[in-house]
Amino acid sequence: GDSVTQTEGQVTVSESKSLIINCTYSTTSIAYPNLFWYVRYPGEGLQLLLKVITAGQKGSSRGFEATYNKETTSFHLQKASVQESDSAVYYCALGEITNTGKLTFGDGTVLTVKP
């Protein structure tokens, strides 16, 4: 089956510093999957941050970027300069390119940005 691994359960970064949250994936599908980053801000529901459906492409949103790397099966999330408002839980997810829309999630990474 499919799986997604986020190695960091919690990350603490000072405001204006750079951030990287690691994500690797595994799939038994012969087709390259779609890759997503979702975010849950305090008190809110899960929402899509960015999505990349083509291997080798980069997605970006709200200053965050992630590149779909099929060689290393990775989709790391990066931001050059974080803000306190970025404090949230970030989930990497994989979706097979079927019509069902099923998503496989990582464990999530709690990001705390210190002022």
Place this chain on the structure above:
Amino acid sequence: GPKVLQIPSHQIIDMGQMVTLNCDPVSNHLYFYWYKQILGQQMEFLVNFYNGKVMEKSKLFKDQFSVERPDGSYFTLKIQPTALEDSAVYFCASSFAGGAEQFFGPGTRLTVL
């Protein structure tokens, strides 16, 4: 942006009882999903639903589980009877198409005693 609502936000019931979790999806969406997250674990896919039918379900979707969306009303997850291991947060999601962005509700925390 579009919002998915879930009712109730918390539910506490005794083992063996029936429970129905309600989801009010985004109004023009056609695909509906349930995910389950046990405390401290990953959020896991349970089932998806389109055109009145279950399209795919995981091994977590036991025989005691059922879903329906009668006449465009709430999309519901029913568990009958409940077991202790059903205690979790259940998230509903909806999307316009099968591979499109899913919009998630805030979750229903179910506690089975």
